[in-house]
Amino acid sequence: MSEAILTATGVSKHFGGLTAVDNVDFAVHPGEVVALLGDNGAGKSTLIKCISGVYRPESGTVIFNGADITHQPPADIRSRGIETIYQDLALAENLDVGANVFLGKEVTRRLFGLLPVTDDSYMRQEASGVLDELDIHIPSLTQKLVNLSGGQRQAVAIARAMYWNAQLVIMDEPTAALGVPEQRKVLALIRSLREGNIPVILISHTMHDVMAVADRMVIMRRGRVVANILRSDATEEIIVRHIVGSAENGENAVMI
């Protein structure tokens, strides 16, 4: 396998007496979809936030593209190409697709060569280009997002990450709020990211999604990585056993 684009080594994060992430090693390689699995409180979200810079780990290092990003602020980490798409998507639903792809980075032109105004047609056109690349069809680009479906909004969030040259996309429960057809479309988007050689870290509770798109599954339990399984070796049963802990020892054994 090619060299890892992201390497987290010995990362730990505590909240008071609670060890949320305990000496975790975690790596992502170009063009792979890594599913991060585990029960609630296993430490998945905390680990992700240590990578995206929302939390500062107490120990360990995070290397991205050869640079140490361990204690950098979230905005700097984003500008290096790690895009996190949260469940709430962080979109302005009262605005159209172009405005959302360019949120906070609006392009302006000079009206009468003098007054700077937002260049909406340019932004719409660029947004349309990246949506085409991802094979996403949105009926009208002038529509406000509030009029789009959940899957379309997810697509806009992904398109925004793509447009700003994301080199690693982290997705937190991307299909949780969607209906079945929309879930399929989001999974198709994840595959097209992989085809573009952009790795994806996917946090999901939906076993079906994981089995459908992940190349590798990293399973966390009580703050530790307890299993690292290639898709070819994985069955739902093995994964669930690791998640609930019955794979390492006899206790907590649960019949599935």
Next chain:
Amino acid sequence: MALGTTSDKAKRQPLVNARFVEFLTQSWSYLFLLGLVVFFSLTGTGFFSVRNFSSILTTSTLIMLMSIGQTYVVITAGIDLSIGWTVGLSSVTTARVMRDLAAGGADVEYAMLAGVFAGLLVALVPGLVNGLLVARVKVPPFIATLGMFGIVRGAAFLLTDGQQVVRGLSAELREALRGIGNGSLLYHIPDHGLVWFRQPPDLEPTQIRQVSQLLPYPVLITALVVVVFAFILARSKFGRHTYVIGGSEEAARRSGINVDRHLIIIYVICGFTAGIAGVLHLFRFTAGAPQAGEAALLSSVAAVVIGGTNLFGGEGDIMGAVVGSLIIAVLQTGLVILNIDSIWQFIVVGVVIIIAVLVNQLQTALERLQSNV
């Protein structure tokens, strides 16, 4: 696989007259204004005249100026309850500075200029404090500006020593104020035709009653403020960020917009347009009055809401507030001309506000139906 098939399906079974309903919800306030003008023109003698229209426009300037800044605040899902008294504070400050400078022997022009400058400047202070409280201390806008309501009210009355007006403006100063506050760039006078800048001093009393102000200065000044702030809101990056914050403050923050600074500037803008309203009020009535904008506060909020700006933020524009202000001014004038007790104006405006909110909700419901999520 392409996204968007679900909404394609929804489009195949269109709602009856969906387009018509959409048109109505988006432009009802314009149609309502037009309807009011037609109604009063047909029923009220003297309503349909250049003279009366110019008077309605002049009347509307106070509410309109306040509603411009208020629109910015409401789009960010806030509200500014203090600007009614900011108008008064600005009016009183302007009057005092002019009076004292003129009494000290300064030229009237210089005293007026300095007074206007002071009046506009002082109006920024409550705005700045409101902005700091809302953005940095996270005090809910309603509470922060309600506190400021009391503080500014007190400050304005302190400046008049508890009086209803600033006393001691010289006759010369009043005359100069009136020249702008009640003046017009262009007059139409029977037998004289069009006259620029000044009303000829040698008119007969009967002629004076027939003078029409075609371009009153307060209206021109307000129009300029409308154009500038409408342009900023609709076209600039600053305006776009205002809508982003109103749509999702979290999205705005994560996209790197400096939300705190932006909110502070918006409350300062709101104080500023109230300050302009206060200065103009002084020019029109030649008396610095603490309570100059007291009654206009709720009308300005009403104008914003009637104009389609969503109180939950994210939607609205300055033209809506302009139309809302005109609706209120037309109602005020029209009811007086019909000889209906002006108290009815409150009831009618109240009903119109509720209709406005209902129409806004209808629009939201409609959008949801169309997208079929």
